[in-house]
Amino acid sequence: MARVLSGIQPSGNLHIGNYFGMMKPMIEYQQNSELYCFIVNYHAMTSVHDGRRLAQGTIEAALDFLALGLDPHKSIFWVQSDVIEVQELTWILSTMTNMGLLERAHSYKDKVAQGITPSHGLFAYPVLMAADILLYQAEIIPVGKDQKQHIEMTRDIAISFNHEFGETFVLPEPQISEELATVPGLDGRKMSKSYDNTIPIFLPKSELKKRVMSIVTDSTPLEQSKDPDTCNVFALYKLFASSEKIQAMRQHYLGGNYGYGHAKKELLSLLEEYFAPYQERRLELAKNPATVIDILQHGTAKAREKAAITIELVREKTGLAYKKFF
């Protein structure tokens, strides 16, 4: 069985871009692979410096995953900072990561271009991500397109280590679903917490309605024919609708006398229908945070067992386990 691993930052409400890009594929993988799924709170510290918010976000993200169908019996599910071994591996890997490699990271360069004053943590982010992956010798990493370069960097770092110390790490492969590589946000850019253009997965009805109604469309008059293939509402509708419904909406767009308001209402009702059972499950789970913490603790124990094997090997190879040399 392939070893599949991915993580998500608890830095804000998880949205339908996260759902289709990462969460749904991960939940599907648990059926026929060895699944490692975790909440990357160390990474989130590159943008969240508010203890209560980080802690709350961590539990919310865990609730989201569990409600959406992540099964802790079929997977290893934990919070990144509970496996402290990852920090040791991060340091070790950082000594074999070229500055030039990190300087080329798109996500780092984008943040700097947005005017963020970068911390060392933001710069070193991909090294921590490499440690996340290599610590568990993961083979397949389901992520959205924006994370592809980070996986390539992980491979480069693993290759450097293997070259200097002999075969140690498995080289991971990114798994990116091509047909829904990027879910568009309310404004047509990539849906992202950092653009405030998201449709969160779990929202009260009235807020969900507000979000859907605020999807940006062009100003083609009601009577005129509209192009479905350039419309954000249609792009989002396609994620949820059956092929018959997609076909029907396409015909409505092309036929005219069909407004964006109609399309938005249809999208809203599909969204509500799609997430309703998960919403119920989430409300149930949220009544009992202690159960969620318990699930995460079980996951931590399993993850640490695997992590210990890699750390021991790395300590031996690098000479950190100096006693073994005498």
Ligand code: ADP
């Ligand atoms: P955000 O951009 O909202 O901060 P993250 O960077 O935390 O999202 O992404 C978490 C996971 O969800 C990653 O695997 C990422 O590739 C995926 N993802 C995020 N936004 C989208 C999107 N709009 N479409 C597809 N996948 C996405």
Ligand code: TRP
């Ligand atoms: N950087 C990823 C993101 O923002 C999150 C992440 C951290 C991750 N460690 C990982 C993803 C390891 C996959 C594997 O989405």
